[in-house]
Amino acid sequence: MNEIHARTSRHEALHCVAAYWLGWQVDAVSRPHAGGLHGATHLSKTPPSGLEPRELGLRKAAVFLIPAIDDPTDDTCEEDINEADILVRLSGIPLSKVWAAAQALLVDPSFREQVRRVEYALHETTLLSGAEIRHLMFHGE
Numbered sequence: 229m230n231e232i233h234a235r236t237s238r239h240e241a242l243h244c245v246a247a248y249w250l251g252w253q254v255d256a257v258s259r260p261h262a263g264g265l266h267g268a269t270h271l272s273k274t275p276p277s278g279l280e281p282r283e284l285g286l287r288k289a290a291v292f293l294i295p296a297i298d299d300p301t302d303d304t305c306e307e308d309i310n311e312a313d314i315l316v317r318l319s320g321i322p323l324s325k326v327w328a329a330a331q332a333l334l335v336d337p338s339f340r341e342q343v344r345r346v347e348y349a350l351h352e353t354t355l356l357s358g359a360e361i362r363h364l365m366f367h368g369e
């Protein structure tokens with residue numbers, strides 16, 4: 229396991245579990261096969277229902293920003309930060325609220341445990357399905 233794989237696994241696991249906690253279904257999560265920096269978290273097309281547009285924007289921005297908040301030295305986050313920036317501007321949410329929403333997840337021990345399980349599974353493979361992710365999150369490894 230090289231350092232780039234470890235970083236990408238953690239990065240995508242954070243997007244994935246945060247999206248779940250904030251109301252999205254996650255269809256799949258992947259990391260690149262060889263040495264690339266960018267994995268991908270595939271969210272279901274249906275956003276969480278019953279939310280105000282501002283709340284939806286806030287949650288989406290938190291999902292984008294959480295790897296950068298968890299590890300400010302993660303230099304693969306530029307695209308995520310741009311996406312979050314657009315959402316924050318469009319919905320007029322203070323960035324501090326997005327930050328607080330992501331922090332609230334990061335300090336939660338059950339959140340961290342679920343991230344760890346998805347992260348470790350992504351070390352071993354390059355693609356996890358929605359069913360595999362749910363199994364890891366709710367039933368352990």
Ligand SMILES: [Zn+2]
Nearest residue numbers: 239243295308
């Ligand atoms: Zn990312």
